[in-house]
Amino acid sequence: MSKAVRYSEYGGPEVLQWVEVEEPHAAEGHVRVAVRAAGMNPFDSKVRRGGYIPGHTLPAGQGAEFAGVVDEIGEGVTDFAVGDEVLGWANTGAQAEFVVVPPSNLTRKPAELDWATASAIGLVSNTAKRAVDSLELGPSDTVLVTAAAGGVGIPTVQFARATGATVVGTASESNHEFLESLGVIPVAYGDGEVERLRAAAPSGYTAVLDNKGGDALLTALELEVAPARINTIADRATAAEHGLTTVGGGGKTAQELAEFARQVVAGELVIPVRKSYPVTEVAEAYRDLDTGHGRGKLVLTFD
Ligand SMILES: NC(=O)c1ccc[n+]([C@@H]2O[C@H](COP(=O)([O-])OP(=O)(O)OC[C@H]3O[C@@H](n4cnc5c(N)ncnc54)[C@H](OP(=O)(O)O)[C@@H]3O)[C@@H](O)[C@H]2O)c1
Incomplete structure (x- = not known):
């Protein structure tokens, strides 16, 4: 046994x-x-x-x-x-x-x-990489990442930053310093979130990577980002209703996992x-x- x-x-x-x-x-x-x-x-x-x-x-x-x-x-x-x-x-x-x-x-x-x-x-890095790649981000993008300090959020903000995009991430105050250390502009979620998000990126947002769904995604929808540039891994119902994309984990390979492990050891991925x-x-x-x-x-x- x-x-x-x-x-x-x-x-x-x-x-x-x-x-x-x-x-x-x-x-x-x-x-x-x-x-x-x-x-x-x-x-x-x-x-x-x-x-x-x-x-x-x-x-x-x-x-x-x-x-x-x-x-x-x-x-x-x-x-x-x-x-x-x-x-x-x-x-x-x-x-x-x-x-x-x-x-x-x-x-x-x-x-x-x-x-x-x-x-x-493995799982969070695979999910984050696929979601980030699906939006083809680049230096001209400003992307909102919801639940930025969560399991998937943390690799998501790092892969998004690696494209040269400006990254704004929602999290509670206790995670703000940590997100700043990853090059992310942190914003507290909850009451007044839309106003704080607008203030954090006065020129507006070009993409959203949602890791929370529900109210967090509904808030992101108020930022006037084209639906095709809003991806959620956590709310298929809202995605279907608003024509958002839902690219999440999948297609895992040992080579990809080895590369994530290498990046962690090298300090390139936290x-x-x-x-x-x-x-x-x-x-x-x-x-x-x-x-x-x-x-x-x-x-x-x-x-
Ligand atoms: N489709 C797929 O392939 C796929 C793959 C993996 C995960 N998922 C789904 O994606 C979601 C996230 O997974 P995960 O592993 O990242 O979860 P997790 O680690 O449990 O996420 C926790 C994070 O959510 C944050 N959070 C809680 N309420 C929030 C709010 N209202 N606004 C913004 N952030 C908030 C918390 O921030 P604070 O601590 O600062 O409060 C915390 O850092 C889950 O629903 C999971 O099932 C889907």
């Missing part, structure tokens, strides 16, 4: 359990990784609350990203060996003692990268992990995530 995060009913974090499951093994063409850390994402909570994925069944595992040590190699796998330190992604079930994936989902972990950060880089929880505290960890506030990523760790 081995252990994994599981839930047998839909609901809040209280349905999450760290339980014994049948031990998985590396089938032909697959690699088993002993997980050291697994990234957490709001997607996990959306699925866990039920009704988010048609045909989803229980009991379910969760977790789409991890870092760990290769400990079993299936027949035919030549590009990894037992003992290799890796980071990678899975469709689900990464929050477990062992995860089994094809080698194309893995890249080697640079020695300089700690386990928690390694497990938290992916802060605000807290690591032992996996035995998985419910408490998701109570923290579900607040929807805080800087950067949360991670589960495995001894």
